[in-house]
Amino acid sequence: MSGRSRDAFLSDAEAESLRLQLLEVIPRLRRHQLIDLADTLHEAARERRWSSDDRLDLRA
Numbered sequence: 001m002s003g004r005s006r007d008a009f010l011s012d013a014e015a016e017s018l019r020l021q022l023l024e025v026i027p028r029l030r031r032h033q034l035i036d037l038a039d040t041l042h043e044a045a046r047e048r049r050w051s052s053d054d055r056l057d058l059r060a
Contacts, residue, residue: 010018029037 026034026037
């Protein structure tokens, strides 16, 4: 994504394009590559879930 901030959200079309690319590539990955990809996606989801903008206010 040239010229776009890493924190910018994808459009629906961009997300669909990425999904289709992943569906094409994933079957060709070796096991360790697939595990690395899964770890990266999991960590990114964790960071997104607990980013300061989205964090729930749990104060009583």
